[in-house]
Amino acid sequence: xxxxxxxxxHLREGRTPREAAILGARELVTPxxxxxxxxxxxxxxxxxxxxxxxxxxxxxAFTLAGAVxxxxxxxxxxxxxxAAKLLRSAQDEERGFTGWVNHQFDRLQKSYGDxxxxxxxxxxxxxxxxxFIGLSxxxxxxxxxxxxxxxxxxxxxxxxINTASNSTVDQNAAYAEAAEQVMLDVPExxxxxxxxxxxxxxxxxxxxxxxxxxxxxWAERDRTVTAMVPDVQAQVxxxxxxxxxxxxxxxxxxxxNFPVEFVITSTADxxxxxxxxxxxxxxxxxxxxxxxxxxxxxxIDQPQATIVLDRDRLxxxxxxxxxxxxxxxxxxxxxxxxxxxxxxxxxxxxxxxQRTDRLTSEQLGNxxxxxxxxxxxxxxxxxxxxxxxxxxxLNRFQQLNAVKLSxxxxxxxxxxxxxxxxxxxxxxxxxYSYDYTGESRQLRTEGNKFLPAFSLAILMIFLVxxxxxxxxxxxxxxxxxxxxxxxxxxxxFTVLKMPDPNMPHWTxxxxxxxxxxxxxxxxxxxxxxxxxxxxxxxxxxxxxxxGINKLEAIHQASMIRLRPVLxxxxxxxAGHFPLxxxxxxxxAARNSIGLVLVGGMxxxxxxxxxxxxxxxxxxxxxxxxxxATDTDKENPVLPDHQAVLDTRQ
Numbered sequence: 001x002x003x004x005x006x007x008x009x010h011l012r013e014g015r016t017p018r019e020a021a022i023l024g025a026r027e028l029v030t031p032x033x034x035x036x037x038x039x040x041x042x043x044x045x046x047x048x049x050x051x052x053x054x055x056x057x058x059x060x061a062f063t064l065a066g067a068v069x070x071x072x073x074x075x076x077x078x079x080x081x082x083a084a085k086l087l088r089s090a091q092d093e094e095r096g097f098t099g100w101v102n103h104q105f106d107r108l109q110k111s112y113g114d115x116x117x118x119x120x121x122x123x124x125x126x127x128x129x130x131x132f133i134g135l136s137x138x139x140x141x142x143x144x145x146x147x148x149x150x151x152x153x154x155x156x157x158x159x160x161i162n163t164a165s166n167s168t169v170d171q172n173a174a175y176a177e178a179a180e181q182v183m184l185d186v187p188e189x190x191x192x193x194x195x196x197x198x199x200x201x202x203x204x205x206x207x208x209x210x211x212x213x214x215x216x217x218w219a220e221r222d223r224t225v226t227a228m229v230p231d232v233q234a235q236v237x238x239x240x241x242x243x244x245x246x247x248x249x250x251x252x253x254x255x256x257n258f259p260v261e262f263v264i265t266s267t268a269d270x271x272x273x274x275x276x277x278x279x280x281x282x283x284x285x286x287x288x289x290x291x292x293x294x295x296x297x298x299x300i301d302q303p304q305a306t307i308v309l310d311r312d313r314l315x316x317x318x319x320x321x322x323x324x325x326x327x328x329x330x331x332x333x334x335x336x337x338x339x340x341x342x343x344x345x346x347x348x349x350x351x352x353x354q355r356t357d358r359l360t361s362e363q364l365g366n367x368x369x370x371x372x373x374x375x376x377x378x379x380x381x382x383x384x385x386x387x388x389x390x391x392x393x394l395n396r397f398q399q400l401n402a403v404k405l406s407x408x409x410x411x412x413x414x415x416x417x418x419x420x421x422x423x424x425x426x427x428x429x430x431x432y433s434y435d436y437t438g439e440s441r442q443l444r445t446e447g448n449k450f451l452p453a454f455s456l457a458i459l460m461i462f463l464v465x466x467x468x469x470x471x472x473x474x475x476x477x478x479x480x481x482x483x484x485x486x487x488x489x490x491x492x493f494t495v496l497k498m499p500d501p502n503m504p505h506w507t508x509x510x511x512x513x514x515x516x517x518x519x520x521x522x523x524x525x526x527x528x529x530x531x532x533x534x535x536x537x538x539x540x541x542x543x544x545x546x547g548i549n550k551l552e553a554i555h556q557a558s559m560i561r562l563r564p565v566l567x568x569x570x571x572x573x574a575g576h577f578p579l580x581x582x583x584x585x586x587x588a589a590r591n592s593i594g595l596v597l598v599g600g601m602x603x604x605x606x607x608x609x610x611x612x613x614x615x616x617x618x619x620x621x622x623x624x625x626x627x628a629t630d631t632d633k634e635n636p637v638l639p640d641h642q643a644v645l646d647t648r649q
Contacts, residue, residue, distance in 0.1 A: 001540030001571060002035075002535065003028055003075045005564045007083040010252065013100070020086035021303045025076060034468040035531045036072030041063045041460035045453050046520060052446050053453075053516050060520075061380055095201050096256040105563060108421045111561045112609070119610050120555060126614035133607065134484035137491055144494035146414035146512040148443040149251040152222045156230060159183070160257050161196070162243040165302045165392060172196055175241035182235045186228060190214050199392075206297050206406070207257055211244065218584055221490040229408075233291065239256070245292060247408050251589070256438020258406040259295065259413050262420045265400040273403045275304065281405060283423045285481040289416050294407035300475035305361035309383045315329065318372040319382065327369045328379070332358060337621035338396040361385050397435060404437065411499040412513060413443055450519040455514040458483065458524050461530060470566050475543070477619050478533030479526075482604060483610035489603025490522055490596040510580075512592040521596035528572055528597070529604045540616060544623035554613045554620075562609070569605040573598050612619055 006028055010020035046160060047061030048054070119126055159179065163172050176196055179225055183192040194211040202208035215221060215228070229246050236244040247258060277296050285293040309324065329338065337349035357363055365380030395402050409416035417440055424434045436444055458479065465475035497511035512518055540557035579594025 001567050002564045003566060004083055004087075005052050007080065007087060009061075009560070009563075013086060017087050020087070021080040025080035027539075027542070029076060030468060031534050032072055032075050034465060034534050034538070036068055036466045036531050037468070038534065039068040039527040042457050042524060043068070045456045045460065046523055048409070049453055050451060051449065052442055053449060053520070056252075056516070057520055058442040082129070098205055101174050102497065109559055109562055112562055113555070115560055116555060116610060116613060120551060120613060120617065123617055124615045126611055127618070128608075130481070130484070130611050130615065133488045134480075137484055137487045140488070140491040140495045140513070144491060145412040145444075145497050145499045146302060146514045147412045148439055148446060149515050150513055150592050151226060151248065152251040152586060152588050153218070153226070154249055154251075154585070155215050155225065156249060157183075157186075157213050157215070157225055157228060158247050158249055159211035159232075159236065160207050160245045160247065160295075161211055163202075163208040164241070164247075165199070165299065167241065169196070169198070172208070172240060175239055176211065177245055178238050178239045179211055179242065182232065182569055183211065185235075186213055188215040188223060188228065188234060190216050201390075206404075209243075209361070224489040237292075245295065245408065252439075252442070256406075256440075258295075258408055258414050259439045260290070260405070260407045260409055260420075261440045262294075262405045262417065262424075262438055263397050263402050263435045264405075264424070264428065264432060265397050265402045267400060268431070270298060270300065270401065270403075274300065276431050276432065277403045277405060279427055280420065280423055283427075284405070284407070284420060287419055289409055289419055291408040291410050294405040296403060296405055296449065297393075297395060298391060298437070299393045300389060300404040302390050304388050304390045305364075305389065306386045307364065307379070307383050308386055311553055313382045317377055319369065319377065321625045324369050324379075324382070328364075331367050331434055332364070340496065352436070361387070362483050377416055391585070397437075413440065414447070415499055419442070425542045435492075446516055453519075454523055457526050461526065461618065465534070469538070473535050473619050477612065478530055478537055480619075481615040482529045482533045482608045483526055485607035485611060486525050486600040486604030487522065488607075490518075490525055492601030492603065493595045493599045494518060510595065512588075512595050515589075517589045517592040521593040522600070525597055525600040525604070528601060529608065531568060532605060532608050535564060536612055537616060540620070541623060550620070550622045551617060553618045554648045558609065558613050565605065565609065570600050572601050576601075582623065587604060615631065 003025060007017075007020045007024035010024050011017065013020075015023065043061040044219035045066040046053075047058045047065070051059070092128070139263060155472055159181070161176065173196065176194055180192055180194050189212075191214045192211070194209065197205070197207070197211040198291060199208070201438070213232075215225060225248050229248065233246040236246065245258070250259060262280075264273060264280070266273060277298065281294050281296060284342075293634055307328070309321065314321070314324070330351050331334070331353045334350060334352050336350045338349040339346050341347075353367065357366065362385065362387065365378065365381045365383075367378055368376035369375040370384070395404065397404075409418070417436070421434065428434070435441070462475045462479060465478060469475060493511050496507045496512050497513050498505040498508060529536070536554070536557050539561055540554045543556055548556065575591070576594050576597045579590040580598055582590045582594075
């Protein structure tokens with residue numbers, strides 16, 4: 001775009017296509033290389049990131065870096081050649097629709113030059129606007145709703161099932177059937193699924209079962225799955241005998257049941273950890289930030305029956321502990337002791353007491369133990385049963401005792417975690433700490449990588465431009481006059497996002513959260529917006545070297561480069577605007593990066609066209625003075641001999 005526009009400009013000045021192509025390409029060697037290296041310097045830090053962000057965007061970054069490099073080569077080689085062969089003469093450029101477009105742009109260019117001239121006359125006002133916009137990006141970034149990834153409508157609802165510690169499979173099946181009926185009654189339901197686990201597995205994975213409903217495709221329903229969650233949660237909460245938490249699957253794989261997973265760790269025992277966890281749970285419930293009271297994985301409610309043997313009685317009857325243990329294990333454990341063949345197949349031999357005789361712990365006293373001389377001795381005569389309550393499972397996290405609070409936030413994930421962090425800082429005494437798992441851990445680790453990646457991109461661009469311009473001032477003008485303004489334009493579409501996704505608002509359709517897609521968009525925006533400043537500053541420097549004063553040079557450079565700046569901006573916006581309009585599966589992620597790039601380029605370019613010339617006058621070097629000094633050295637003025645003699649006399 002930049003090369004062809006420059007060739008076309010020289011054509012309109014009366015040059016032949018060949019002359020225009022050679023001169024136009026020659027003028028743009030430095031800015032094209034600078035723009036190419038700038039974009040490559042932006043994409044490389046994205047591709048070099050680790051963790052989830054690197055895994056998601058590595059191919060994106062390296063592919064674009066390679067494409068930009070090839071584009072730069074084509075712009076300096078093939079584009080001038082094609083322009084010399086395909087572009088028409090100056091007379092043809094002034095006829096028909098092309099001529100009308102050129103005349104309209106000439107009017108726009110003249111109007112821009114008039115406004116820019118007034119702006120340069122009152123540069124102090126431009127500096128105040130620049131400072132205000134630059135500083136406002138800090139609170140805008142801080143107050144933007146933050147999450148790992150935008151919530152996607154994946155056409156499915158999940159239910160995490162918790163049951164009583166002493167419930168049987170038959171009891172759970174009856175309650176689960178009622179929960180399944182609730183899922184089937186959802187108007188948008190297409191099919192349901194359910195899976196219940198035995199207690200041994202449930203204690204390991206933190207859930208006694210899963211249930212869910214797959215809803216109809218997008219085109220066949222009006223509600224989103226997020227809108228369905230409160231209704232379904234209210235209905236399943238009325239089912240006795242089980243506890244079910246309704247949630248939606250995360251947009252990115254995180255290996256967790258809930259979005260919020262907050263872990264308290266310490267060397268203290270389970271009772272002390274549980275007391276602090278319950279206090280934190282109460283604060284979280286009262287905050288209104290959670291769809292239900294956060295679930296605590298440390299549950300001290302598991303009934304336990306201990307068989308206490310009377311050793312004296314065992315000795316009197318001639319029994320030994322090993323025999324008693326073996327008989328009890330054979331009667332209750334369900335392990336096989338042998339195999340037998342029938343019809344060519346091998347089957348296990350599993351001795352076990354009938355189910356009706358082992359429904360309660362008291363019935364174990366009726367089991368008979370084999371004694372001496374083949375006599376059978378009832379267990380109740382040699383032992384008694386003691387009852388107690390223990391934890392279902394004692395969990396560890398990084399070799400410390402741990403308890404985890406899990407829940408679903410009604411606002412953004414970052415807001416929920418920030419509340420739990422602040423509450424934990426108030427509640428927990430020394431020796432206690434907190435950490436995260438699942439999606440919450442990804443947010444805290446990936447979210448902290450944005451500022452380092454953003455800073456690295458800025459630094460790399462600054463160093464690349466410093467080499468290209470042989471100056472530290474010009475890169476500062478380019479970056480300071482474009483990046484904060486583009487950030488302001490992009491952050492407008494994040495700071496206006498309502499944190500509560502269930503609250504309808506007039507900004508909901510065109511705003512997004514600060515997530516990893518938006519963050520990658522912001523880093524990309526740095527390179528895209530810097531191209532505008534490169535075109536203007538580089539041409540202003542050339543005009544100064546041609547003998548034009550600094551003020552007139554930046555004014556002419558801004559007017560001449562207005563067309564390529566607007567064309568590249570329009571092309572960038574047009575290329576990314578479909579991402580803003582996309583709907584359906586995965587639309588939220590595409591909307592996020594599209595809104596940031598489109599908003600940042602549109603608003604940033606508008607401000608850049610007026611702020612960069614003012615900053616150029618403030619910071620950039622006045623090369624016209626250096627040119628005058630060099631001219632004086634090359635052409636020294638010889639002194640008048642008579643005047644010298646008069647002075648000596």
